[in-house]
Amino acid sequence: ANPQARFLGTRTGAELSALYAAADVFVFPSLTDTFGIVLLEAMACGLPVAAYPVTGPLDVVAGTGAGVLDADLRTACLAALEIPRAQCRAEALRRTWAESARQFFGNIESAHAHAADLALPAGAEAALLG
Secondary structure, three states, rough: OOOOOOOOOOHHHHHHHHHHOOOOOOOEEEOOOOOOOHHHHHHOOOOOEEEOOOHHHHOOOOOOOOEEEEHHHHHHHHHHHHOHHHHHHHHHHOOOOOHHHHHHHHHHHHHHHHHHHHHHOOHHHHHOOO
């Protein structure tokens, strides 16, 4: 542990968003978090993300320009310092409930279309069982 690190305990609401906004980079050191809602919270406050290239950060940050994923967190942090804060906020604001619902229903439509493509032609089932 770094002796200069300060652990502030649980913070919520405006106090948490002020802490995010006061930081330079949000470092997400988890290798196992499955989504990382805190990544979106930080980005919504204009905070670029530095994280490992694993599930969660790959889903939220990869390809967005709102953070840097690297196996070396120091490298990710230093590169993330170059990301404009407005870019991070804009990416987070793109993640609305409406967009989530659109994506969800789009996935259902795609699954139904794919299932229809895989369906056996009429009468084929009877011929196979015959």
